[in-house]
Amino acid sequence: MELECEPRGGRLIVRVTGDLDLSSAATFRSRVDGWLADTASRDLLLNLRHVSFIDSVGLGAILGRLRGLQRTGGHLAIVEPEGAVKAILKIGGIDKVAAVYTSERAAVAAWGADERGA
């Protein structure tokens, strides 16, 4: 798994590539939490476009970040993965708890719309 982080206007974009699973979830947790703290970001956009595999531990790590954000009034947005991995996330119920977008551009545009509406 590879992670890339981009702070943008008080928010954090994290791009995940590879397998988000039992063996990578701990790294995912600690790095994302560290970036959120370091950048004082309230909202997180997880770009899962290039996630090739996810299991229940990976799903738990995503939901764990969501709970942390909710405690501070932040939001989680997700760019959905491609192909079969997308179905796994849906079965895991991720679309019920996070805003799911088909592209990073669409997710960032929705952030902008939020700001204009606020």
Added chain:
Amino acid sequence: MEPEGLGAAGLPPEGPADNVMELRLPARQENVGVVRVAVAAFASGLPFTLPELEELRVAVSEAAGNVVLHAYGYPEEAAGGEIAVRARIAGGALTVEVADTGRGIADVAAARRPEFTTSSDPEHLGLGFTFMEQFTDALEVESAPGRGTRVRMTKRPHGGA
């Protein structure tokens, strides 16, 4: 002592038409990926669709992941336990068994319930068995406390033309 895991007596012998793969690996996190890749490659001997193969990868990972997380105690490296896998293609179906000789599950019915977990970690969702059940056609779990657990999953290709 005959291990409770694969290779133990009680498994039906292979028929001549069966294709069988067996793996034994140390119960370590990094080997869960090895197991799912190997089983998915083996499964391509049947006409599974890509979504079906993805489901299989998840189900197998949950089974192997449970061995790493629960069977031998954590950290698993210290315990020296193994994940034993046998995959078999017969009669147009794939059967995957994932076994360990670890601590076993006291109450299998409870463990199979969605969101059941023995972990105090709030990020452990307790969805391992749920995913195994959802992503295969049949799931059997046999376990004996102190002797080990064997999960048997069967999956048939349903999708493609």
